[in-house]
Amino acid sequence: MHAQTGRMLIEARQAPDVCEAQLERNATLVREAGRRLRDLAPPFAATLARGSSDQAAGFAKHLLEIHAGIPTLSHAPSVGSLYRASSPHFRDIPLIAISQSGRSPDLIAASEDAQRQGAIVVALVNDTASPLAALADITIPVHAGAETSVAATKSFIATLVALTHLVSEWSGDDALLGALSGIGPRLREAAAQDWSAALPYLVPASDLLVLGRGPTLPIAGEAALKLKETAGLYAEAFSSAEVAHGPMTLVKAGDPVLAFGPGDVSAHGLHERLADFAARGAPVIAAGPAEDIAAATIQFPAPAGEHPVIGAIAAIQSFYDLANAVAIARGRDPDRPPHLAKVTRTL
Template sequence: MAREAAEAPHRASEQLHRNAALVREAGARLRRLAPPFAATLARGSSDQAAGFGKFLLERHAGIPVLSHAPSIGSLYHATSPHFQGIPVLAISQSGRSPDLLAAAEDAKEQGALIVALVNDTASPLAELAEIVIPVHAGPETSVAATKSFICTLVALMHLTAEWSQDPALLAALDATGDVLEEAARADWSDAVALVRDATQMLVLGRGPTLAIAGEAALKLKETSRLHAEAFSSAEVAHGPMTLVGDTDPVLALAPLDEARTGLRERLADFTARGAQVIAAGHAEDIEAARLRLPATTTAHPVLAAIAQIQSFYGFANALSIARGHDPDSPPHLNKVTRTL
């Protein structure tokens, strides 16, 4: 897991270079299509990536995005005829999960434009898609996805930049490799001692970091068997905050954009409750944290969010080992999810 996560910056840089013409053409095609909305189709970590894509497209391209549950097409066969001419972003590392394939086929029959973001370009999903965007993560043997997730986020940022023609987002692509290399070197190991014996944990994000928090919580469940749940820092006060007791850890992945609003006060509330707040972000936003993690605060907010999960993976690997688990082979999990 640690070795593969460390490969992500190089793989992401290589992806941007190899996909430059392909994604430019895909962005131009989607602009011409001018759909009223888009949809995502994914499971597991890929669904967290889909949430990141939803934020990107709604924030930077002005395209409403819905999450199309695979079971709606694969189990209920209730795909809407309103999918005619609608881009469906099908996200999968393997491109082989049966229910996702069935849902993608059903949507295609309804006239959807299937855009596949896959690591395996020889997969059935890639074969049925009209637009294929390879994430170029290379072989990934650890069951817990790391570099494939980061490369998928970079591919979504690239596609959104070309689709929207957002100048700042397009410019941020050039810094991707350097920012992720810096994030891979960031040492979050001081957080291990604060979380090693925990039985529950909240992970907070908002805006560009909400999906990052979701992926972090998922990885804590998978690799450390820690009951971690992700919430928006704006929503956590509506119930979940009452679950946090004295010494419970709270990991805050702070956004760098307007979604920072109110975070400083929220973390102060958690600290006042006795929570062990661990945070990454602008110093003034996370001053109430017991532990402030090293993180970039000068990159584009989208790229900075991707950098946070890059740094997190090293921590997750170390925490899993400290809790006596094997991060590479979580029990009951497989690389290809065969949901029926």
């Protein structure tokens, strides 16, 4: 699938090289950060982000709760930036602030307010000269390089890899750390996967449910956001379990559903859920382990036996090519979405 190749797609295809270099460049830094956070032994952690970075924060929550056993909450930026009401319970708590630019005023203000209460700010940023990086107690560079397309792609993937690296060192999860060593080849394979069979269903769509669960729920969130942002397609992400609590009643014959199947126990019930959508005439487009997506209309199988975290990261790598093609087919310029800017300056 090679639609018109603009900055978004060029940058997305740089992600495999970026991530390989990042792991090498950050090895000592992340090992030390992981040791420091492990010694801190916090009762919980928090994330702070907006936009695509907030989907990465959801990925951090999954990693920390499943692989490190640390409950993780999402700290709303306005609590610190507008209300100045960050809790004193943040003392000695890691606050993971995620921002490609490191220059969003609300994230900076919220980080400062949390620090006032004793939080340990851990910044994951692409721009290490940014104000967020300067104020952080621990800074993890994602090393994505310049990203000029408004829609973040390689920086999002690089952030997922940096989070996985950090949590693997923090938790001492050798299996997760070992799985990361093959991220470059896996992302290249994912970037080459052809998802163009989904185009006839997505290009004319007026709305879309995007499903994920466990490690792929934030992937579904990022996919939905990118389709809104680049293609003008109203897409909404739900857990494949949560969708049964109301939203699935909106889907009728002809309405497409996009699903990112997880490669772990959270795939429980996915086959039946997709079969239910297909039975009512909804075209189901699904990526994931073959046995879990067998009921889908269009299937993009994942390699058997791959680590579920790596599989989730690979899925968004494949999806970016599709998002680019959908946007162009709908008459949009994915590099320059209307009304959006690279740095969002909210407070």
